[in-house]
Amino acid sequence: MKKTFIITAFIITTAVVLISCGSGPRRDTGRIYMPDMAYSRAYETYAQRDSLVFFSDMSNPANWGSKIFYNNQPVTGTIKRGGNAAYALLNDSAGYIASAAIVNPYPPMDKADSTETSRLYNINCGVCHGAGGQANGPVAGKLGGVRDLTSDLVLKLADGTIFHSITYGKNNMGGYASQLNSKQRWLIVQYVRALQRKAAPAATATTAVAAIPAKADTVKTK
């Protein structure tokens, strides 16, 4: 009895395996009437794909409609979460003059901000302007025309104008809008002010001083 059961079970199992592997009408997946839905088109994000619309500007209504845009930029004026409003002034002489009216929106730096801003300044600006801002960084001699940040000229520049110049760059100096976010640039403006106070403490002693962190290698411990 038991033997018959085992044999029957074996036969049924074999039959099921064979039938399920056989080719029959079931293997036909049917007609695909929307291939885009079944198989996604493997486009590389920035690859050229349609010469007519490559880098098309979606703000231009002529480009709206049937085209598919994979390399869209966010809508003009998009602000990332927690980010500042886009900088409205243009990189031209009118923008440069208008920048003087822009006020630094951030309160004086605290210790942590100051340490971080010192780091950012030394990475991004110190190569030309020098750690103390006196245009004596390692690249300054090669480039020429690097502005002394403690000079009378920069002392008299408005905070907004310094921010503008950091954002867009000026002549031999490149812009920093893509490397430093708006808050970092404003804090660097404060840092430049602090360097100026450090270079000429008497002239600006009355204004509140944001602390410049002592550099570890200049502090002597006995």
Ligand code: HEC
């Ligand atoms: C590649 C070298 C270089 C680097 C790096 C650099 N600068 Fe400059 N910077 C210059 C030169 C050159 C000028 C003079 C531009 C001019 O007026 O012709 C200048 C000018 C300035 C001015 C005066 C702007 C004005 O409106 O007259 C400020 C302020 C300034 N730099 C700040 C910074 C800060 C802050 C950083 C870092 C975020 C930085 N720079 C990075 C080369 C550099």
